[in-house]
Amino acid sequence: MTEGPQHTDARGGRNVHAPVWRILVGVGIPFVAVDLALPVLDRVDGTVLGFPTVVFWLFVWFILTSVCLSAVWFLHDRRQADEAA
Amino acid sequence: MATVTFCLVILLSLAIALYSRRGHHHQGTRDFFVASGQFGGVLLFFLAVGETYSIGSVLGFPAGTFSHGTAFVIWFLSYIVLAYPVGYFLNPWIWQAGRDHNAITMADLFRHHFGSRAVEIAMTLNAILFLIPFGDLQFTGLLAVLQGFGWPVPTIVITTVAAVTAFFWVALSGIRAPAYVSILKDVMMIVAVVAAGIAALLASGHLPDVRQAGQDIARIRPTGREEAFAMSTVVLQAVGFCVAPQTIAFLFTGRSRRIVRRNQILMPLYMLMFPFLYWVADYARRSGMPLHAPNDAFMAVSLALLPGWVDGLVAAACALSALVVLAGICLAIGPLVSHNLLHGLSDRQQRYGAQIVIAVYLLFSIVSAAHASGLMIKFNTMYYFGVTQAAPGIFAILMARAISPAALVAGLVAGDLLSVGLYLGDADLGGINPGLVGLVANAAILWGGSRLLPNRKLVPILPFLRRDEAQASAGGRS
Secondary structure, three states, X not given: OOOOOOOEXXXXXXXXXXXXXXXXXXXXXXXXXXXXXXXXXXXXXXXXXXXXXXXXXXXXHHHHHHHHHHHHHHHOHHHOOXXXX | OHHHHHHHHHHHHHHHHHHHOOOOOOOOHHHHHHHXXXXXXXXXXXXXXXXXXXXXXHHHHHHHXXXXXXXXXXXXXXXXXXXXXXXXXXXXXXXXXXXXXXXXXXXXXXXXXXXXXXXXHHHHHHHHHHHHHHHHHHHHHHHHHHXXXXXXXOHHHHHHHHHHHHHHHHHHHOOHHXXXXXXXXXXXXXXXXXXXXXXXXXXXXXXXXXXXXXXXXXHOXXXXXXXXXXXXXXXXXXXXXXXXXXHHHHHOOEOEHHHHHHHHHHHHHHHHHXXXXXXXXXXXXXXXXXXXXXXXXXXXXXXXXXXXXXXXXXXHHHHHHHHHHHHHHHHHHHHHHHHXXXXXXXXXXXXXXXXXXXHHHHHHHHHHHHHOOHHHHHHHHOHHHHHHHHHHHHHHHHHOOOOOHHHHHHHHHHHHHHHXXXXXXXXXXXXXXXXXXXXXXXXXXXXXXXXXXXXOOOOOOOHHHHHHHHHHHHHHXX
């Protein structure tokens, strides 16, 4: 998770070198776990805590999606310059 | 007692709408529609989630789960939860584009970025057309709640009072009213959903075991075609969710890019109300309770299991859900007409013009809901087909590709016509969502057309694209 040099431009000090891992962790993992996993999980029988397995999996990903986004925020985006009104 | 609770909550919402006007008696157009971009994290969060979870979620999720089991649950929940990561990365840059162009509507981005009136009009008409059924949907949901409540009040009276309330909020303080009332609405809605869910869960323990008799939701499994529909719909709607005209307008109320991004982290946690709604649907199905329509499941379970005063609270939460979303949609449509379609109006004229448009829209929605038009239901199904077609254009703005306005409009029209045509023609796509097919065609036309008809070079909003630009210019200097 090495980051490249931080560059800013003249318009509001925007970061112009955001590492790719942000996208992989923030969107890639939830997308694979939620959308691409659907055909597999649909075929899993049984229930977890009374919910069908695929439904329980989705409920768990409400929390894990937030965890993925938190990781991106705290490991990188929190330190980036802002542009406020 | 239920009636008293209901009326108290509605009166409280009016008091909050009045409070939201405090210090903003002389609003300009920008303040009226996007609060001059002054909202902090809390108001922006409640405005966003308040407008996301409408009465359609509270009534529609248990209804869909009741009728279609996991086949419905997987696409409905998947696209919402994936819309937040997409928004985490996309929304801050849409906010930035809005700030750079001083925009109050999505169409403003297109007007300022491409300098094309034709593109602005095309995007405006597309947004209005696909937003039209939302008013009808809110009124229909409201009627389902209040009629289930058993009040002997004619439907026309209910819808008229609701429309007057929504108009009153909007006229009082523009976007500030639904934003402030959203706080009450969301607290109430969570209380109502959790109360109904827990009551259903506790009551389910006393039901006979019907899991082997086919009554259990878990036994309604999706087919291969339904899986293909779910997976393609998730992609389409997760993107469409972020580029919907009202979503973009609400982003412009945010005070900073950082606030817009940070809010996206918490939003998936708001979805933890859905397990409670699942329990409601599960109870309705397993108990075999008589329902006039699946949409009645939530209210029927609440009325059967909760004490009277809580019923009033549940009905008020549902009513507020409808009214907050209605007010938000009104505030999205109003300026699209008075600001984007009609050029040359003064600041004051734009604001009053939008209020006239909103009044007409509410009137149309009342009439439409009264006639329970099948056409509106079809339009509502096609909502994401249309609003998502703005996505290639939005990405073109953020990346500042050399886009031809003609190609942008051609792609938009082709995407709309193809999606709607495939849907209405009942074309067999193996379950693939017709809107996604239209979106791919739209993007292909935009890309191909722009290569044939290049436009002027623009400045990218997305920073990582600027890096390439910076490197290119540095290479040129050396």
